[in-house]
Amino acid sequence: MKEKKILWIITFNLIIIFSEILFGIISNSFALIADALHNAGDVIAIVITYIALKLGTRQTTFKYTFGFLRSEMMAAFVNTLFLSITMIYMVYQAVYRFFNPEIIEPLYMIIVGTIAVIANGISAYLLNTMDISTHTHHEHNHHHEHGGDANIKSAYLHMLSDALISVGVVTAGIFIYFFRIYYIDSVLTIIFSFYILYHSYPLLKKSFLSLMDANITDISPDELDKIIKINENIIEYHDLHIYKPSSKYNFISFHIVLKNNNLILKEIEEITSNIKHNLKKYDFNHILIQVDTETHIKNKINCELKE
Numbered sequence: 001m002k003e004k005k006i007l008w009i010i011t012f013n014l015i016i017i018f019s020e021i022l023f024g025i026i027s028n029s030f031a032l033i034a035d036a037l038h039n040a041g042d043v044i045a046i047v048i049t050y051i052a053l054k055l056g057t058r059q060t061t062f063k064y065t066f067g068f069l070r071s072e073m074m075a076a077f078v079n080t081l082f083l084s085i086t087m088i089y090m091v092y093q094a095v096y097r098f099f100n101p102e103i104i105e106p107l108y109m110i111i112v113g114t115i116a117v118i119a120n121g122i123s124a125y126l127l128n129t130m131d132i133s134t135h136t137h138h139e140h141n142h143h144h145e146h147g148g149d150a151n152i153k154s155a156y157l158h159m160l161s162d163a164l165i166s167v168g169v170v171t172a173g174i175f176i177y178f179f180r181i182y183y184i185d186s187v188l189t190i191i192f193s194f195y196i197l198y199h200s201y202p203l204l205k206k207s208f209l210s211l212m213d214a215n216i217t218d219i220s221p222d223e224l225d226k227i228i229k230i231n232e233n234i235i236e237y238h239d240l241h242i243y244k245p246s247s248k249y250n251f252i253s254f255h256i257v258l259k260n261n262n263l264i265l266k267e268i269e270e271i272t273s274n275i276k277h278n279l280k281k282y283d284f285n286h287i288l289i290q291v292d293t294e295t296h297i298k299n300k301i302n303c304e305l306k307e
Contacts, residue, residue, distance in 0.1 A: 027108035077207035094189035109173030116166035124159035253288035
């Protein structure tokens with residue numbers, strides 16, 4: 001059912017994109033083309049999310065030991081980077097058009113803009129019903145489904161903002177039709193482009209940092225310190241690595257140095273199990289702990305990379 005709704009959303013948006021690009025060129029309206037490119041970005045994002053979800057469930061192999069976990073962030077980065085570059089180019093063109101206005105055919109703007117409002121409205125409604133169904137069917141597993149809810153909610157708000165942008169296109173078309181104020185098209189293009197750039201930046205940053213294996217989790221150094229040094233036998237921890245390969249996964253690995261070298265394996269496992277249990281509360285779902293003796297003390301937490 002969810003896949004069918006996603007397919008409908010993609011279909012509606014493809015109709016908008018082709019209509020807006022075609023009639024944007026015919027009517028000479030950059031605002032229509034900017035809106036079309038924004039919608040194209042959304043469709044790519046939805047398709048990418050769908051592909052990433054499919055790839056993410058694929059089994060790990062000896063070659064792909066992580067599976068295709070990074071496909072989501074890789075796709076998000078490429079998509080938002082492409083969208084950002086396109087929008088910067090649209091701003092450049094709109095500024096040029098502002099000082100060199102051209103005649104625009106407003107009737108196409110009004111008609112196609114209205115179609116876009118309806119299609120985006122239906123897409124937003126479908127996403128909203130998906131969000132409601134996710135809430136009702138998964139109340140028993142609230143913590144696990146939270147991320148899914150957030151993704152659907154974010155896509156819903158995106159489609160709603162698309163509908164509002166299309167309302168702007170229709171309004172501009174009406175203004176041009178009655179008052180022949182052609183520069184309003186350039187002004188709207190600049191506003192849309194900056195709005196899209198502003199909303200694309202967080203995802204661009206998040207996906208870039210994820211690909212760079214940066215720590216983008218919510219845990220603070222003090223909180224981590226308390227969790228790891230929970231047992232009096234732990235002197236220090238080092239070679240720490242925290243990274244987030246996809247929106248679903250948080251990875252952490254580190255070494256702990258134990259004071260008492262005479263502990264049996266069962267006691268050591270109890271210490272590491274306790275640490276793992278507390279780390280899971282911070283949504284870490286891939287935890288690797290290596291246990292060292294006092295001879296391995298480094299007096300530093302972060303990993304020192306050597307050739």
